[in-house]
């Protein structure tokens with residue numbers, strides 16, 4: 001394999017990039033998604049693209065829609081060679097990076113357009129269509145995009161690409177769709193983007209686009225333990241596709257871990273199967289990819305036996321969750337205090353025993369203030385509680401979103417104590433469960449660091465008849481594999497896993513039915529619900 005020497009200009013680019021990054025705050029970099037592609041990775045991607053276009057293609061019209069200082073252009077020069085690059089254009093919103101790229105690459109024929117790519121690409125004066133796109137777009141999340149911006153992008157994506165994008169999609173989804181609409185038919189594009197879209201509902205439109213409108217050739221997912229962008233908390237995937245509709249029998253190469261040239265695992269997935277797959281991170285199905293799902297969503301799943309809910313969001317745990325002894329010392333009325341579990345970090349055991357008042361037998365015992373009386377009544381009847389509530393003003397928590405929405409502002413969401421809980425985030429690889437299942441024998445509820453599992457229907461009835469079976473259920477939950485939990489949940493850079501209620505509800509519960517076949521009779525296969 002050819003080794004590429006770092007050219008003097010590439011060394012200068014890296015130094016200037018580091019200098020600009022160093023002068024910007026993290027918040028500023030996040031706002032514009034400014035995390036440059038390490039040049040070695042850009043070269044690897046360019047090499048792969050080169051292997052697809054072959055030596056025959058000698059009129060490369062290169063584009064990077066968010067060029068930054070030009071890591072990808074530098075890689076294109078190194079891999080394709082300057083003679084084969086007929087034209088090259090980079091768009092960049094930030095004038096600092098636009099100027100930097102312009103001056104660095106002035107002698108190479110690279111044209112820099114300073115502006116917002118999503119506006120440039122929609123304008124009559126956009127640059128001619130490229131046939132090779134190498135891109136690492138800004139990973140700006142949807143909550144950092146205001147409503148007008150989202151509406152403009154949604155209608156543009158529909159107009160230019162015929163795709164209806166969910167309002168939850170990040171900016172990178174629009175970049176990919178708009179840039180593909182701009183590029184030449186038959187051209188090749190490589191995109192380094194967050195892998196999140198592969199699993200979540202808002203990714204459906206992009207997945208549909210990738211399986212029906214373009215020919216997806218390769219999807220390489222990096223191992224989340226190997227963070228590509230030290231400080232960008234997402235795991236990434238490289239997508240490479242040809243801008244032409246796919247052949248019926250087409251199969252996509254999914255790879256995982258290692259490098260693009262030498263992945264740790266690979267699998268060819270026929271388009272037909274991919275179109276029906278909810279979670280793309282399950283591919284390649286190989287022991288080294290620890291994200292396979294066992295359940296196909298067709299039941300029985302935990303959702304058939306449990307109502308799964310996030311624990312309560314108090315709006316300010318520091319204020320609402322207090323030590324029970326402290327609450328007693330302040331004279332707060334017991335009937336407006338509810339037992340609550342400490343953060344999972346402080347929970348050493350997965351079985352919570354109870355005292356005679358329903359408080360967990362752990363130290364310290366915590367309670368949450370939860371009162372539905374109007375303020376004048378609290379003031380008149382419960383002066384100690386009133387006095388405590390007054391301290392909220394000086395803590396500045398009254399402006400919080402949740403607190404502002406509640407009436408009265410110290411009333412919590414209604415939640416019954418759950419028999420089981422599952423921690424909401426955690427780490428773990430291979431067989432180790434990233435989340436812990438807790439058997440709660442107390443009357444405590446959990447904060448939103450937990451998911452709460454309330455037995456329902458057949459399982460609830462069985463538990464009423466045989467309360468002793470709770471212990472077996474806890475053991476069955478403890479046997480859900482780490483692979484399956486990670487497969488249903490989502491993973492962030494650095495290997496932090498999270499699982500949402502709907503994801504936990506999709507975990508297979510076949511072991512419950514194997515043990516108690518009578519439970520199977522009232523499980524509706526999900527598909528039947530829609531027949």
Ligand SMILES: C[S@@+](CC[C@H](N)C(=O)[O-])C[C@H]1O[C@@H](n2cnc3c(N)ncnc32)[C@H](O)[C@@H]1O
Pocket residue numbers: 032033034035036037038064065066067068069070071072091092093094097115116117118135136137138139
């Ligand atoms: C993730 S960085 C990648 C930079 C470069 N392509 C690379 O691979 O190193 C994304 C770049 O997009 C720029 N950017 C953010 N919003 C943009 C927009 N709306 N139009 C064009 N560029 C944008 C940022 O300033 C940043 O330089």
